[in-house]
Amino acid sequence: MDPTDAEAACFEAGIKFGTLYHQFAGTPVSPGSAASLERAMAEAIENQPFCADCSVDILDDELDTTHDYTELTGEYMEVSMRIEYGEEVVHTEMAMEDGYPLMRVVDVVSR
Amino acid sequence: MDPTDAEAACFEAGIKFGTLYHQFAGTPVSPGSAASLERAMAEAIENQPFCADCSVDILDDELDTTHDYTELTGEYMEVSMRIEYGEEVVHTEMAMEDGYPLMRVVDVVSR
C-alpha cells in the first residue's frame, strides 16, 4: 500500500537524521568551533524538504581535547527535529542510549 | 502519540537512505571502481538495524569520465531497500526525478 501521510512524514524524518549524522560525523571539532558547527548542521538540514525545525547541541564539555580537537561522533551531540508533512507533525530526537546514538520518533500528531 | 510499527519502519527506512547518500556522495568513482563501491555501499547499509536488503546500482555508463573519474552523486545511482520492523515490511527506492534524487516509500505491508 502507499504510505499514509504519517508514514511519509516519518520517512522524511529518518532521511534528515541519516543525512545529519553521516554528513557531519568525522568533522574535526573543538570547544572553540562547536558553536559554528552546530549552527551549520541545523541550517543545512533545515534546507531539506518538510524539515520545519532542527536543533543541534554539541556537548562541548564532553569533547575529548587530549589532542586539542576530536572528530564529531554521536556521543558528542543531541539533536531534535520537527517534520511537517501534509497535516502530520513528527517530533524526533537523537541521544546516546546504552553507548549507541539512538534516533527515535518521539511523537506523531495531526495538526 | 507513539509511532505505529509502520511509522517506525518508515523512519528506519529514511535513516538508511540519508546514511547511504551522505556517507558516500562525493566518493571518487570511475567505471572500473563502480562495482566495488556498489557492493561496499550495500553491505555497509545492511549492517544497520532492520535493513533486510539493500541494492545499489551505480550507472557506469553515465559517469562523467572527462577527468577519468568523477564524484558520486545522486544522478549516478539507483537504490532500493527492504526494511522489516515488527510485522511491517517497507519497500523504498531512490532514483532521479526531475533532476533531483528522489527517495520515496514504494510500499508498506504487514507480513
Place this chain on the structure above:
Amino acid sequence: MDPTDAEAACFEAGIKFGTLYHQFAGTPVSPGSAASLERAMAEAIENQPFCADCSVDILDDELDTTHDYTELTGEYMEVSMRIEYGEEVVHTEMAMEDGYPLMRVVDVVSR
C-alpha cells in the same frame, strides 16, 4: 629519505584540502545557509595541526536553487589556506579549473 620540512608542510596542506572537500561535499546548501557553512568549514579545518588559517568562500550566486537548495560541490566554493610547519609556510588554494576543482600549492617559503 625522510621528508624535508617543506615537503611535510605540503603533505599537511594536502590533508587539510582532502578533509575539507570530502567532509563537506554533499552538504545541503542554499543562499541562506551558505554563511554558516563557510564559517563551520573554516573553523573545523583550523582545528587540524599546522593549519594557521583557512578561508572558505561559497559562491552563493552560483548555487542551483531550482529545488531551493543544492548539494555542496567543488564548483560552488573557493578555498585558501596557510600551513605553517617548522620554518616553512605554504599557501594553497582550491578553485575550479577546466571543470575540475583543482587544489594546488601556490607558494612555499621559509620564514
Place this chain on the structure above:
Amino acid sequence: MDPTDAEAACFEAGIKFGTLYHQFAGTPVSPGSAASLERAMAEAIENQPFCADCSVDILDDELDTTHDYTELTGEYMEVSMRIEYGEEVVHTEMAMEDGYPLMRVVDVVSR
C-alpha cells in the same frame, strides 16, 4: 616559490589521505562487511591523480561489535599509499599513534 616536484608529490599524498579518511569515516562496518569496504576505499582513492597504489586494512578483530556493527574510525584501519609525481615517488602511511590516527610521509625518493 613554486613547489618542487617532491613537494607537489607530498601535497598530492596528503589530499589522498584526507579524502580517504573523511569520505569513509562514519561508515557502518562489521567483520562481515570489512572486506568490501577495504576494497572500495582503495579503488576509490586509486582513481585520484598520481595515486599509483593504495592499500587499506580494516582491523576486523578490533571492531566493536557490541551493537553488531560500529562506525569506521581511524583506530580501525591501517593505510599505505604510493604517490608518483614526475620523477618523485612518495610512500605514506596512516596508523594509530598515541591514540591518534597519524598520517605521515615515510619516504620521498627520485626514480
